[in-house]
Amino acid sequence: MRDILYNPFRYIAGTKALLLGLVVIIITSLLTYNFSIIFENTLRIRFVPDTAPLWVFFLNNFLNWLSIAFFLYLFGILISKSRIRFIDVLGTQALARFPLILYSLIGFFPAGGKYNRLTLRSFMEGETVNFAGFDVWIFLILSLLGTFVIIWYIFLMYNAYSISCNLKKEKGVISFISAIVIGGFFSRVIYLTIVAKIIG
Numbered sequence: 001m002r003d004i005l006y007n008p009f010r011y012i013a014g015t016k017a018l019l020l021g022l023v024v025i026i027i028t029s030l031l032t033y034n035f036s037i038i039f040e041n042t043l044r045i046r047f048v049p050d051t052a053p054l055w056v057f058f059l060n061n062f063l064n065w066l067s068i069a070f071f072l073y074l075f076g077i078l079i080s081k082s083r084i085r086f087i088d089v090l091g092t093q094a095l096a097r098f099p100l101i102l103y104s105l106i107g108f109f110p111a112g113g114k115y116n117r118l119t120l121r122s123f124m125e126g127e128t129v130n131f132a133g134f135d136v137w138i139f140l141i142l143s144l145l146g147t148f149v150i151i152w153y154i155f156l157m158y159n160a161y162s163i164s165c166n167l168k169k170e171k172g173v174i175s176f177i178s179a180i181v182i183g184g185f186f187s188r189v190i191y192l193t194i195v196a197k198i199i200g
Helices: 004-007 013-035 053-079 086-095 100-109 110-125 134-164 170-198
Strands: 037-039 045-049
Touching: 004 134, 013 037, 013 053, 013 086, 013 100, 037 053, 037 100, 053 086, 053 134, 053 170, 086 134, 100 134, 134 170
Parallel strands: none
Antiparallel strands: 037 045
């Protein structure tokens, strides 16, 4: 059970991982569209106006995934002595995104939706938000859940990278962090230059 949650890539790779990963990205895109949640880069999340078109969420999630996978693959072929297949990196990194489905479901809960709409509307209109006791609890719950999902997501990305590129220990950790930082930067640039202008 632990392997399934933290390292399913021992059993799933290549085309199978890619197909399952694409399903994950599609589900995530539909959920984020429904609940107006968008991922600005690898780890940064924000709520957007509910007028944003569906295709923007698909575009954003696919670009986010591809930018990270590309730099992980690049670092892998530069550092690893093994033969690396791009489809393995693509597939495992796509599959590693399945914790984001859980985060997207925050908007399913009425209390979470109320909190999201409150903060988004107040931010856009320049209002001061007065947090009641209930709002504080919602904020804490969402923060804890978001932190858990991000940590889980990072573990999955690293395990996917470690197996698909056959890199472990210092080389694996350092190259992974470097690729994530650079890939996250490019994801952020793509978001600001393309996605942010569309959603307003």
